[in-house]
Amino acid sequence: MKRKQGPDCWIFRWRETDASGKRVRRKVVLGTVEKYPTESSAIRAAESLRITINEEQPRFPQQPVSVAALITHFKQHELGAMQEDDEGRAYSTRIVYKDFLRLYVEPKWGDAGLREVRAVAVEKWLRTLPIAKGTKSKVRNIMSVLFNHAIRHEFLPQNSNPISMVRQSAKRKSIPDILDVAELVALFEELSRRERVMVLLDALTGLRRGELMALKWKDANLEELELAVTRSIYRQVVGPCKTEASMKPVPLDPWIAEELLTWRRASPYNQPEDWIFASTRKKGKQPYSPDAILKRCIRPAATRAKITKRIGWHTFRRTFSTLLKANGEDVKVIQELLRHASAKITLDVYAQAVTPDKRRAQSKVAEMLRAGRGMAEKCLLDPSGPSAISKEVVSD
Missing domain, CATH: 1.10.443.10 (Intergrase catalytic core)
Structure with a gap:
């Protein structure tokens, strides 16, 4: 929309049903062309706004939205600036979520519709990523949180998180070092x-x-x-x-x-x-x-x-x-x-490290086995030895 004064801006228009049941027109300024220089950037902002508008009218079925739009909505509602007495995620967690969504999830799944994401496809994709298993597991978990957000806001039906069926081990290839x-x-x-x-x-x-x-x-x-x-x-x-x-x-x-x-x-x-x-x-x-x-x-x-x-x-x-x-x-x-x-x-x-107490515990078992082995060898060398013991063991 061109203005006589001030920079041009993008306008989002829609229709909704008011309290009397009538269909009415609504509009809102998305932002200036400086904030959204291209039509595609304005459309992405409009998608997020459309999600919020639809939330306020849950009687009507939600239209399919893209994963990219869901990510935008998730960032706005869950990963925004920290407020005083904020009981949400820690700042470091918010930064990690944003980085992982930007680096891994959005490039691959941004254009996909929410109902197009399948567990097997995500699992195969995770296998191809050249990152550690622990990092893959974190990507998987963040995607699960993202889709739980969609369910909570009624963009998807209950119990429909596709990531819940994605298998991804977090097992390390090597044990982290500790110091003695x-x-x-x-x-x-x-x-x-x-x-x-x-x-x-x-x-x-x-x-x-x-x-x-x-x-x-x-x-x-x-x-x-x-x-x-x-x-x-x-x-x-x-x-x-x-x-x-x-x-x-x-x-x-x-x-x-x-x-x-x-x-x-x-x-x-x-x-x-x-x-x-x-x-x-x-x-x-x-x-x-x-x-x-x-x-x-x-x-x-x-x-x-x-x-x-x-x-x-x-x-x-x-x-x-x-x-x-x-x-x-x-x-x-x-x-x-x-x-x-x-x-x-x-x-x-x-439990990850070989500590002295683990060695002592293992040595006690080894000592028991060595003692048992010595007794068995003695029985073989001395036929007059405690044969009853060997027979009792065999009978068990």
């Missing part, structure tokens, strides 16, 4: 004070990297030896923690409390509202980037310590959980320390 005590000590020796406190705090609390970098001095109660975990940060955007279970306080060992106190005295940003690991480059307004610290400081220190394992921030969380289990700690205690939503997640985490 000697390797941790060697790493500490190679780190400067700032990075040493970071790694020590992470290795003794199992904090996620976003939680670690989002800590402020007011969160550390060094007298009561307790750490409040109330926020997380991702790409310098602060938001809530991953789950409700994640927002539980964490105990502080006196050793790490002393290290934190020493670091606070040395840091130029040591007021209650300051970040514990405030970036000097950003003049304390933001915490350090965990990726930058890992790349520039921690991994080079690991190389100097002759540690050949691939280290990431999650390595310290996995190491913490594995060492807890190796010490014979109860699963419930480990779950609460890691702030997992369920014990199953905890079991999956610490």
Whole structure:
């Protein structure tokens, strides 16, 4: 639509039934030609608007819409800007969803109608993607969330999510590395004070990297030896923690409390509202980037310590959980320390590594077998030996 004043704009017109049962005309400005420079971009915006309009009139059957239009609707309603007291998905989760939809789902399925997506076709497509199984599983799960959104908004009938029948394993090709005590000590020796406190705090609390970098001095109660975990940060955007279970306080060992106190005295940003690991480059307004610290400081220190394992921030969380289990700690205690939503997640985490207690348990069984084998050999060499035992075993 051309205007006498201001930029030209796109108008969306439709008909609907009002409260009296009459068919009436409606229209709304979609946006200017600057916002939607092409007709196709305006049509995509109109499709999303049409979905919303149809939602308000559920008595009439929904018209088929494309996966691309559904993605637009999903982003607007589920992945928008974080609001205060927002109980929806964490900011990091929203970014991951947007990236996966943009990189994988929309290029392949954007033009398809919702009812045209079939489980077998999606399964075959996932097999062709040159990405890790865990990433494929995440693509599959995000597609399932997308179609559940369609069902919830009545674009599809109940129990019609095609992704529910898609099989996709998340099994890793290799087991993630963990560090043993000697390797941790060697790493500490190679780190400067700032990075040493970071790694020590992470290795003794199992904090996620976003939680670690989002800590402020007011969160550390060094007298009561307790750490409040109330926020997380991702790409310098602060938001809530991953789950409700994640927002539980964490105990502080006196050793790490002393290290934190020493670091606070040395840091130029040591007021209650300051970040514990405030970036000097950003003049304390933001915490350090965990990726930058890992790349520039921690991994080079690991190389100097002759540690050949691939280290990431999650390595310290996995190491913490594995060492807890190796010490014979109860699963419930480990779950609460890691702030997992369920014990199953905890079991999956610490069961991945070959730990000393696993070796001891296996050695006990091996010793029993060796003892049994020695007794059997003795019976064969000495016919006057305890033949009754061998007969009893055979009779079973």
